[in-house]
């Protein structure tokens with residue numbers, strides 16, 4: 001793990017502005033930021049662990065708990081919420097057999113909420129890994145998951 005951190009720091013530098021990029025690089029490779037990683041990154045940047053954790057927890061794309069192989073993120077921000085986010089989440093929870101924030105027992109999927117995806121005119125919106133889905137109905141969300149993973 002130390003080598004991943006060192007490589008990321010070498011690539012982006014140790015300035016405070018580089019912190020998010022370094023954390024993103026680690027997540028790209030390790031899927032989440034463990035406590036050990038937060039401590040090591042804090043040491044590299046000469047910050048407190050709380051400061052690094054504070055940065056990580058501000059961004060939904062920097063998880064601090066383990067995630068499954070694939071991450072489904074549903075926009076929780078007000079416009080999508082009003083456009084039917086609750087029904088969407090219920091349908092996805094039923095499809096995956098897991099509650100919001102959870103990971104399926106086979107480790108394949110984690111279901112998370114995220115802040116605005118910049119698709120407010122086309123909500124409700126969700127991401128499956130890096131792919132954005134918009135104007136979703138509950139059935140449409142389930143279909144998107146089926147199609148993305150070839151489960152249909």
Ligand code: FES
Nearest residue numbers: 075080117119120
């Ligand atoms: S509020 Fe959901 S994409 Fe902006």
